[in-house]
Structure formats: structure tokens, C-alpha cells
Amino acid sequence: MKIDELICSFPKELKELLEGCRYEENKVGCSDTMVYKVIGxxxxxxRYLKVSSNKFENFxxxxxxxxxIxxxxxxxxxxxxxxxxEYEFFLMSEICGKDSSVIDENTDKVKVAKALARGLRVIHSVPIKHCDxxxxxxxxxxxxxxxxxxxLVDEEDIKSSDPNITPEKILKELQYNRPNSEDSVLTHGDYCLPNIILDKDYNISGFIDWGRGGVSDRHQDIGIGCRSIKKNLxxxxxxxxxxxxxxDKIDYSKIDYYILLDELF
Structure with a gap:
């Protein structure tokens, strides 16, 4: 749907908030949610505006x-x-900087990788006693x-690495090889490079896209982070x-487990 048509569906309060603004569609990511950068x-x-129809995710x-948080x-x-x-609207402030997947010949990849690690430690250090x-x-x-x-699983995507794999096979493997314990912390849930915003000096400006965040095993983030770093850096x-x-000790089996689990999301 074109943005002009979508604006006609805006609730009155949202129209007033965004009067006179311009819109740039953000096509990064695989979600069916429509995302627009709203330019003042x-x-x-x-700001950023997410729009979803009833058949997709709610916010x-x-x-x-x-x-x-x-x-x-x-x-x-x-x-x-x-x-x-039929639409749900979610408007949020902008985190200034650029997402860490934006790489060119001048990018210091070591600094990016280290910044991502420091950012993840910050997330995982948030107390979870009162986190529901x-x-x-x-x-x-x-x-x-x-x-x-x-x-709801993208079968074409998972078959790109193994034509014989199916969502059912992945689910059975995950159930059979389930880890015995969880090292629970606050997790981002999708700790990939496009969701981590850096400033020009490779410092963390902020973290976006928290739809799968919450209390989970820290290897959820470590696994997705490793996969994204391998792809981008x-x-x-x-x-x-x-x-x-x-x-102190890297549990590679858990890293692999949570990467595999992410195939079903």
C-alpha cells in the first residue's frame, strides 16, 4: 500500500502528530510489518512508524x-x-546514528565487533527481578x-542451506536436544547488526526492534549475534x-541451538 493511501487510515491523534511530515519506507528486514522513517x-x-494489519504481528x-526498558x-x-x-500503528523516537550493518572500506570491523559485544553485556546486565x-x-x-x-515458517529460507530440511525436522531436533539449563538474563531476542545503532566513533547509540525481547538464556543473543557478525563482518x-x-567458557552447543531455534521465527 502506498503511504498516501495509508495516511487516510491514520487515527486523528496520529495525523495531528505527523502533520506536514515526509515518509521514507524502510525495507531492511524480513517482516511483513510496514516501517517508515518519518522526517519532520x-x-x-x-521518528519511525510501524504499521501492521490484523493478520500480522501486533505491537x-x-x-x-x-x-x-x-x-x-x-x-x-x-x-x-x-x-x-484493520491497521495498528506504532510511532517511536529515532535513535541517531547508523545501524552497524552499514559497512564500507573505511569501517573498522574489529571496533564494530567489540562495540557489539560491549552493547550486549550492557543489555544482559539489566536486573531482571521485576521483569515480567x-x-x-x-x-x-x-x-x-x-x-x-x-x-508461518519461511521454508524457502531454511531450505537455502539444506534442501532436505523442514520446519518439522527442525522442531523435533530442538525438542530432542533441548539444553538442560538456562542462563537467564534480559535479552534483545534479535541481536543482529541492523538492530544495533552506532555513532561515528563506534559507540553504542541504542538498540531497536524489541519485539522478541525479554528474559531468556543469554545464548539467544550470543547465537544471533555470532550469525549476524559472520554474515556482515x-x-x-x-x-x-x-x-x-x-x-569464561563458551558453550558452542548452546550457540548452535539458539541459531537453529531462530529458523522457526
Whole structure:
């Protein structure tokens, strides 16, 4: 849908908030959610707008989690959340900087990998005593099972690495090889490079896209982080990331497990 058509569906309050703004569609990522960069009248005060129809994800969980995290971590502020007809709208503030997947010949990949590790340690250090956002393995496996049963897994994507694999086979393997324990921390849930914003000096500006965040095993983030670093920075940067993160002992079996689990999301 074109943005001009979508604007006609905006609730009154959202129209007033965004009057006179321009829109740039953000096509990074694989979600069916529509994402727009909203550019303010003077080119400043930029924001981001997520739009979903009823058949796709809803934003209630992410909105509530961001409100809980705000003040604990550098994350977007929730500016508006509401519905109109078949659409749900979620407006948030912009985290200034560039996402860490933007690589060119001048990028210091070692500094990026180390910044990602330091950022992850910051997330994992947030106290979880009063955090009610459950992303435990029990919960994630139930969601994975639902996704498989309802044909919500991108089979073409998972078959790109193994033409004989199926979502059902992955789910059985995950259930059979389930880890015996969880090292629970606050996790981002999708700790890949496009979701980590850096400033020009390779410092963390903030973390975006928290729809799968919550209390989970730290290897959820470490696994997705390793996979994303390998893809964007090169495999040789993975040890740099892990060393900077500072685990006394690296559980590669858990890293592989959570990477495989992510195939069903």
C-alpha cells in the first residue's frame, strides 16, 4: 500500500502528530510489518512508524517492553500506539546514528565487533527481578511449535542451506536436544547488526526492534549475534566478539541451538 493511501487510515491523534511530515519506507528486514522513517518539517525530530494489519504481528508486547526498558537502556521512546480499522500503528523516537550493518572500506570491523559485544553485556546486565517479559525456552518452543503448525515458517529460507530440511525436522531436533539449563538474563531476542545503532566513533547509540525481547538464556543473543557478525563482518570477527563479551567458557552447543531455534521465527 502506498503511504498516501495509508495516511487516510491514520487515527486523528496520529495525523495531528505527523502533520506536514515526509515518509521514507524502510525495507531492511524480513517482516511483513510496514516501517517508515518519518522526517519532520525541518528535517529534524525524525521518528519511525510501524504499521501492521490484523493478520500480522501486533505491537502490544514491544510497546510494553520498551516502556519497561526506557531509562535502563538507550531504546526508542513510545510516542503513539493505536488502531484504526484493520491497521495498528506504532510511532517511536529515532535513535541517531547508523545501524552497524552499514559497512564500507573505511569501517573498522574489529571496533564494530567489540562495540557489539560491549552493547550486549550492557543489555544482559539489566536486573531482571521485576521483569515480567517471558522469553524462556519453554515459551519460545511453544511459539516455534505454533509457527510450524500454522505454516508461518519461511521454508524457502531454511531450505537455502539444506534442501532436505523442514520446519518439522527442525522442531523435533530442538525438542530432542533441548539444553538442560538456562542462563537467564534480559535479552534483545534479535541481536543482529541492523538492530544495533552506532555513532561515528563506534559507540553504542541504542538498540531497536524489541519485539522478541525479554528474559531468556543469554545464548539467544550470543547465537544471533555470532550469525549476524559472520554474515556482515566476516567469520574472523566472531572470536573478537566472543572474547570481548567475556565468557569464561563458551558453550558452542548452546550457540548452535539458539541459531537453529531462530529458523522457526
Amino acid at each position: 518539517k525541518d528535517g529534524k525530530d525524525n 502490544n508486547y514491544e510497546v510494553d517492553l520498551l516502556n519497561w 526506557n531509562g535502563k537502556l538507550p531504546v526508542p521512546r513510545v510516542l503513539y500506539h493505536g488502531h484504526s480499522g 517479559f517471558d522469553q524462556s525456552l519453554e515459551t519460545k518452543l511453544k511459539i516455534a511449535e505454533y509457527n510450524v503448525e500454522n505454516h 566476516g567469520e574472523e570477527m566472531v572470536p573478537v566478539f566472543l572474547e570481548e563479551y567475556g565468557l
